[in-house]
Amino acid sequence: ESESMESSRSRKRTRQELDSAGDPPPEREVVARGGASPPWRDDDRDGHYVFDLGENLTRRYKILSKMGEGTFGRVLECWDRETREYVAIKVVRSIRKYRDAAMIEIDVLNRLAENERYRSLCVQIQRWFDYRNHICIVFEKLGPSLYDFLKRNRYQPFPVELVREFGRQLLESVACV
8 A cells, every 4th residue: 555655656757756755644644533624723914824734634635744835825745535646735825816816827727738738748737626715726746846956956057968858848838828
């Protein structure tokens, strides 16, 4: 069982191996918690969802770590109990303009996902839901950002071949939109 979780974690893209999220949640913990969501609590002053590591984001997702934060919200690494895979969930701030922008983003991502040509070039949305006034967008979990990768390598320059590959992928992705 643990092997299937590990293989689902590392099968996405090789760059994901650089990300260390720790071990998947033990099955006994999932059963013990029963998948119940935590009690309602207020957002922080900026409209971000306040969470604790290990808590449930709906019955389906268990929060493992915070992967990042930006203007629109936070990205959480979660364990999907249904698919038994690691996912990245963007939890959008509970402010109207960000919620509206998230709905536009969902529309664009769904349109891109419908086109076979672009599926391998852009991150894939798996689903979305509204949780406690936060739009939550579930993505496949890929790996660290270029910035995180650079930081982990102590800001050493990338080899020219890798820069070429980044450029090629970027241009192909821009051609999608």
